[in-house]
Amino acid sequence: MRAAIIGATGYGGAELVRILHSHPKCEVVSVHSSSQSGIEYKNSYMHTQDRTPFVLESIDAYEIAKKADIVFMATPAGISSKLTPEMVDAGLKVIDLSGDLRIKNLQDYEKWYKKAAAPKSVVEEAVYGLSEWSKESVRTAKVVANPGCYPTATLLGIVPLVNKDLIKLSTLIIDAKSAVSGAGRSPSEVTHFPEMNDNFRIYKVNQHQHIPEIEQMLTSWSEEKTPISFNTHLVPMTRGIMATMYAQLKNAENSESIHDLYNEIYEDSPFVRIRPLGTFPSTKEVYGSNFCDIGLSYDERTNRVIVVSVIDNLMKGAAGQAVQNLNIMMGIEETTGLDFIPVYP
Amino acid sequence: MRAAIIGATGYGGAELVRILHSHPKCEVVSVHSSSQSGIEYKNSYMHTQDRTPFVLESIDAYEIAKKADIVFMATPAGISSKLTPEMVDAGLKVIDLSGDLRIKNLQDYEKWYKKAAAPKSVVEEAVYGLSEWSKESVRTAKVVANPGCYPTATLLGIVPLVNKDLIKLSTLIIDAKSAVSGAGRSPSEVTHFPEMNDNFRIYKVNQHQHIPEIEQMLTSWSEEKTPISFNTHLVPMTRGIMATMYAQLKNAENSESIHDLYNEIYEDSPFVRIRPLGTFPSTKEVYGSNFCDIGLSYDERTNRVIVVSVIDNLMKGAAGQAVQNLNIMMGIEETTGLDFIPVYP
Amino acid sequence: MRAAIIGATGYGGAELVRILHSHPKCEVVSVHSSSQSGIEYKNSYMHTQDRTPFVLESIDAYEIAKKADIVFMATPAGISSKLTPEMVDAGLKVIDLSGDLRIKNLQDYEKWYKKAAAPKSVVEEAVYGLSEWSKESVRTAKVVANPGCYPTATLLGIVPLVNKDLIKLSTLIIDAKSAVSGAGRSPSEVTHFPEMNDNFRIYKVNQHQHIPEIEQMLTSWSEEKTPISFNTHLVPMTRGIMATMYAQLKNAENSESIHDLYNEIYEDSPFVRIRPLGTFPSTKEVYGSNFCDIGLSYDERTNRVIVVSVIDNLMKGAAGQAVQNLNIMMGIEETTGLDFIPVYP
Amino acid sequence: MRAAIIGATGYGGAELVRILHSHPKCEVVSVHSSSQSGIEYKNSYMHTQDRTPFVLESIDAYEIAKKADIVFMATPAGISSKLTPEMVDAGLKVIDLSGDLRIKNLQDYEKWYKKAAAPKSVVEEAVYGLSEWSKESVRTAKVVANPGCYPTATLLGIVPLVNKDLIKLSTLIIDAKSAVSGAGRSPSEVTHFPEMNDNFRIYKVNQHQHIPEIEQMLTSWSEEKTPISFNTHLVPMTRGIMATMYAQLKNAENSESIHDLYNEIYEDSPFVRIRPLGTFPSTKEVYGSNFCDIGLSYDERTNRVIVVSVIDNLMKGAAGQAVQNLNIMMGIEETTGLDFIPVYP
Structure with missing residues (x-):
């Protein structure tokens, strides 16, 4: 599986970079940022020096679809509602870490988020990906709304x-x-x-x-x-x-x-x-x-x-569960690339 | 007012030392510890160097009563229940920061604290000193049970x-x-x-x-x-x-x-x-x-x-409220020696 | 002594407010901010609620001089160099907590601070106020350059x-x-x-x-x-x-x-x-x-x-030493209003 | 490779457990503690629940040698000096995370550590394992003195x-x-x-x-x-x-x-x-x-x-470098099982 990460300069995106670096079945092919394209990724996160060759790219669904099979949306509220329809059109699967596709009642979304809701069709297509309780529907999903932390x-x-x-x-x-x-x-x-x-x-x-x-x-x-x-x-x-x-x-x-x-x-x-x-x-x-x-x-x-x-x-509450959902979508063992013992102390 | 502090090596005791250092109407005349008598107080708390001349003394109610009018008990559970009767006998007023005198139902004390309760008479004499709600009874109290944090x-x-x-x-x-x-x-x-x-x-x-x-x-x-x-x-x-x-x-x-x-x-x-x-x-x-x-x-x-x-x-939850109760007992302005602006940030 | 605080919304200014609140010989008569005048001080620092009646005022040396004897400049680099000459002209004493008046060699100031230096005459008049080593010159100073932390x-x-x-x-x-x-x-x-x-x-x-x-x-x-x-x-x-x-x-x-x-x-x-x-x-x-x-x-x-x-x-490295210098300038005991035992733990 | 960990209840030992859990070429076969043998490992470290089947065992070199090829000594100073000779005798390789085998001059060890030094022969055999600078000697070592943090x-x-x-x-x-x-x-x-x-x-x-x-x-x-x-x-x-x-x-x-x-x-x-x-x-x-x-x-x-x-x-300063040395001793890629991106933030 080849993945692109949108919003890679946020903490959720950085955690995806960290996890997928050692995931045996999914490779990150590009990282994207609306505001910092052209900049080396390590400039945002020096802790990735020598391990991430990435340069941040701008966001173009059809360009992304040429190289990737799936996109992770690690963006603030209000972005995925606009971008996900394009990604789906371009043939990409989407795992959205933001809140944009989680609320089925669009008025509720707009009331609590104070932003315009995503198109009804996309919200309806999105499967709420609480992995332990939604395994069957995640397995066949094209769009996953990854739960909030x-x-x-x-x-x-x-x-x-x-x-x-x-x-x-x-x-x-x-x-x-x-x-x-x-x-x-x-x-x-x-x-x-x-x-x-x-x-x-x-x-x-x-x-x-x-x-x-x-x-x-x-x-x-x-x-x-x-x-x-x-x-x-x-x-x-x-x-x-x-x-x-x-x-x-x-x-x-x-x-x-x-x-x-x-x-x-x-x-x-x-x-x-x-x-x-x-x-x-x-x-x-x-x-x-x-x-x-x-x-x-x-x-x-x-x-x-x-x-x-x-x-x-940032893990089970965001990037970790997103990768768990990816594993389920890929039909592989759900612990793949995630079987860390916690860092303690 | 002359005060003695029992249990001065704990945090509640140290906070009493800090506050009373600049209290205009109450002087600390001695500090006491059951286990460290004879040791200079600054050895326990280097932050008090050059400001506290104290040497820790052992605990003897009649000796204390020769120099002090009131004792603060800043001791772990199970100590005040034994010492307070002696202090009262020696003519001292007591403000007890521990939980020993707060619970009027002695069975409840023994059930939750898993220790022997104080004598019924002392517990009954003790006024629960939630300053804002018990001002009248604190004013005339001989023994105050200072509330828990x-x-x-x-x-x-x-x-x-x-x-x-x-x-x-x-x-x-x-x-x-x-x-x-x-x-x-x-x-x-x-x-x-x-x-x-x-x-x-x-x-x-x-x-x-x-x-x-x-x-x-x-x-x-x-x-x-x-x-x-x-x-x-x-x-x-x-x-x-x-x-x-x-x-x-x-x-x-x-x-x-x-x-x-x-x-x-x-x-x-x-x-x-x-x-x-x-x-x-x-x-x-x-x-x-x-x-x-x-x-x-x-x-x-x-x-x-x-x-x-x-x-x-340590302040309103312990030593600060104890001094507030002291002020009320002394009939002086309850903010005396306590009118600090918080340390921020 | 009546004092005004310029830059009261910074940490140095807030610490001056805290200390002077319980200083027996110096009263804060006004607090000033170039960007937030007209706003209640507690809106910047809720920890001062009910203890500071202040509304932030704009900065006008001659208005300040009508009410105050001394100003504390608790401003970022580059402000005091401009304001202090006006304050001095208006007859005010100045204690400057910023770095603007400390460096006698104006080229050095400009090289390290990358800002225009204060006028030579003001810098020359300013006494470097490391209290323990400059007591004599602070005593008679009109302008004190309070040392860096x-x-x-x-x-x-x-x-x-x-x-x-x-x-x-x-x-x-x-x-x-x-x-x-x-x-x-x-x-x-x-x-x-x-x-x-x-x-x-x-x-x-x-x-x-x-x-x-x-x-x-x-x-x-x-x-x-x-x-x-x-x-x-x-x-x-x-x-x-x-x-x-x-x-x-x-x-x-x-x-x-x-x-x-x-x-x-x-x-x-x-x-x-x-x-x-x-x-x-x-x-x-x-x-x-x-x-x-x-x-x-x-x-x-x-x-x-x-x-x-x-x-x-923020204390000996800024506001505390400033008040210590104030005490020396006033000819009173240098510990006045500063004799706190540290807050520990 | 099969490894035993002595001193598994300390932080260095716990970090070895964490790393080796996902090491593809080295399996932990037993964990040991002088004081807590018989106790489930998860009782010491709840963060390992469901991932470590271990019960702490007592320390017996010949028993260990039946199941393991190498032992990690993650013990306080003064233990390895006594145990390592036994481990070597039993045919085990040793990587010692303590300071006991690092100092070649035995008087220096005794002066600074205030403990009896290890036998001269063992200290002489031990290779100082600063991986980047000692790769050649580590490769063939039987005993590695893992550097201090x-x-x-x-x-x-x-x-x-x-x-x-x-x-x-x-x-x-x-x-x-x-x-x-x-x-x-x-x-x-x-x-x-x-x-x-x-x-x-x-x-x-x-x-x-x-x-x-x-x-x-x-x-x-x-x-x-x-x-x-x-x-x-x-x-x-x-x-x-x-x-x-x-x-x-x-x-x-x-x-x-x-x-x-x-x-x-x-x-x-x-x-x-x-x-x-x-x-x-x-x-x-x-x-x-x-x-x-x-x-x-x-x-x-x-x-x-x-x-x-x-x-x-705990990583490059202890357990991580120990595993890096293990990899070098095994003749495999030195990043095996260690190629984590740091956890940030």
Whole structure:
């Protein structure tokens, strides 16, 4: 498989370059940037010196289609909605890491993203690529909408309970925490080191654009349709997301039975690791890897279950899952090129 | 006022030394340690060199009472329960920064702390010193149980809603995040720099010993008696706590009216700052100071209010509030010696 | 004393606001910004909410002179060179925290700063305010050029040896490390949290604009005039500078005699603390304070002395020393309003 | 090749587990610990869950030799000196990551390490494995003394100048900075998060045990035998070392010619990357990889060259270089299993 990367100067694009460098079945043939074409890639990312021969190229779907079979769109919101139709026309498969093709209800997209939605036909064609739960449809997809970082951590953690109809969905509260690389590479006052170091912030209270994505997907596993509380914080660290989730159970349960359920559901999912009962994952334990680690506990006092899910936001939350989807599309072992042990400490 | 500090080699004790160094009305006359008596204080804390003449002394209530009027107990759980009766007998006032005198129900203390409780009479005499809400009783107290760091952030943030009976208490979820200094000065694998740096952890899931403290105090403002969900995380930073709180309202409200309520309730509280509507505090904005900063928002979609409360865990969460209580006991302006602008950035 | 602060939205200006808030003899009467006049100060710095009534004002020397006695210039390079003459004309005293008035040789200024120099008369009038070594001239100064952060750490550490003619100045190597707040408040890719966190950089190799400042001052204590090696690194922390200095001795010495010399020289300097022999300071031990802590050792194997000097770059390296100079100019105790114990941990 | 890892619960051992997990030609057959035998490996390192089937075993050379061809000693100082003779006797090859076999002069070892030296015969047999400079002798070695982290960064950076006799060795000053993982996994007050975060320390001034290692190796490329100044600092980060090196040149040079020299010398070294002139590496640019990145500049003003060398202390400074040496011993491509692009950001 030959791949092109659009938006290679962002963190998602750089992570694709890193992973695909050692992928045995997929070669990067070109990297693209709308603003920096003609510039050597290593000028953007000195850590790739001597390993990436790339010069950034401008974006022309038909030129790309001459050399590549698939494109990764690692672009900010509002770009893929315009470019993907051209890529598809040119005969390319597309894996879109942005949010542009995830929301099936175009009004919802426009309300939460405050941008014009992609054409209806493209959005309808796009398969939501939460690898563990959408394997069949990803396998044959031409366009994959790669899930957002927060929705990936959230859904992998909570879908087993939703799918089995064990929780009252209206009581679901997701308190999420992200590393700062989730904010992208553009500097700002919020991400300025002296302001973010030794600091902990909450942001976009009740307004994060991943809310409609999570709600849409929950309804695909549940009859109940209800708004949920989802809030996000910035942690002074580079990589990692933790979603701490609380929900009331329909019937009293015990931790063991829920734990068994998770182990069973994810038995054949090589990237989901269920922690032994009584222990919980921390973000560093998945650093640089494609794992999603999950811990859970049932609290008798409150009849609530707590589920804790961690990922590396740039890996399972972006580039890693994109390559996992690529592997599924190629019909090869889904761990190909991704079977790293996390970088610890 | 002449004060002695027991447990001066811990972080709470060191913070008392720092604050009282520039307090105009209270002088530290001695610092004490059970394990390091005879050693110069600066050997424990080189940052105090040339500013603290202290040599650590052993702990003898009657000797202390010869020089001091009041003792601060900045000791781990299980110490004050034994020492406070002696201190009171010797005629000393006590401000206890540990959890030993906070829980009125002795069985609850023993269940959550897994230690023997203090004598019933001492616990009953102790006034819970959440300064903003207990001013009258602190003023005349002989023994003050200084609130825990998490309960301080939580209660200052949520009590206005509880007190006005606006929320369904059974829906209250408190997702709390703390800096690592909250774990004290003893090194451990969890707090080892390479393991904690660039990491985010959850700990003591559903088992934190501050749960009974919060529940006990909530019942003092509410008729409803119900277990609440309270969970705690470690943030890779040195100081600061954020409590993110979610609760369903009994009746639909709007953000403005709730915001007005908070402004009104804390109008005369110099250390509580309500953020302008639409903005939320981050922990660094109270670093090194005695402030508790609060932001809030009402979410129509879910009929939930979210309240965000931040403090410096060593200041308003420990030594700062202890000195604030001292000021109240002395009948002087409660900001005396505490009117720092936070250290930012 | 009534003071105005120019450039109050930068970190140096914010630190002046913080310190002067609790200074008993100097009141801030106005804060100024060329770009944000008319805006409430708390909008720039929420940590000052409820403690600073200020609205940012534009900069007009004659208007300022109606209300203030002295101005602090906390401006980037190239501003004070233009504004200070006006301030002096308007009858104001000036303490300039920028580099504009420090370099007596105007060509050197223009070469290293790549900006037009201030008028010769103003530069000549300006007294270099390294408080411990320039007390007499600061006392009567109208214009003080407040030293740079790196030169302060460097000179306080090495001048005793230079002054006593103990080292070969040509062998002096200063390897300096700074926290990121030294780069100011403007965000950039270098200071973007995900790039700076868990990272250590070297920058401006052999080209830092503090080189001519250090060399100029060394010649004021030494007959030898020689270029020195001075290099700077960025540490992933918010505050603090360490200068590690190496020099060959003219004659063999021992650590004890050098240590005695330092203790003697700084005996009456309340902000310089000499560490006990065998121990060395770390930056956190001066965090938020005006101290300069110094450790040293003589290495027989190489006949080199190593001197380690640490400061808080925003305090002794900027605003703290500026206020110390203010105190000296006012003829009051130089620790007034500055006698903080460092914030530790 | 079948490998055993002794000391697998330390950071060096864990990094070997991580790398060898995806090494195509070397399989880990057992992991050993003197104190934790019988315990599942994932209990020490949850990040390896589901990827390491290992149970820690006790250390018995003859048992190990039944299953393995080579052992990695990732043990603290003082262990390998005792175990390596047994391993060699049992017919095993040894790559020792500790300092025990590096110092040829046994008195020097005992003086700097304050431990009993290994038997003379073993030390003599051990080949110092600085891969780029010792390839021939490593290829046929039975015992490899894997270089220390600081000596690796230092020697790769400075040997080209020493080897070509361009610098006055007596003027060489190495100012080194390390991440905290270099201190190992045992918690201590120095590495306690609240004390190390936002802090910068100097330690072991003039007394670091890597001094004799560096001096010994320099004399293997130089006729000049002279003590050098080498000092070490702790940076608040998890991984990475920077060595900043200063030396006076024998003759005036220019940056270009020195830069050309480095490019030429390291032309065939896949893990050494010379930065373009005018740019310098930072530690994050080699994070998680086996690279050593080098930048340099000649300063006309002082006739000094400055060389800056960065590595990941756990990779090129320990486990990565050990595997590189393994590859060389096996006669396969030296990048096998090591060709990672660094994890950035």
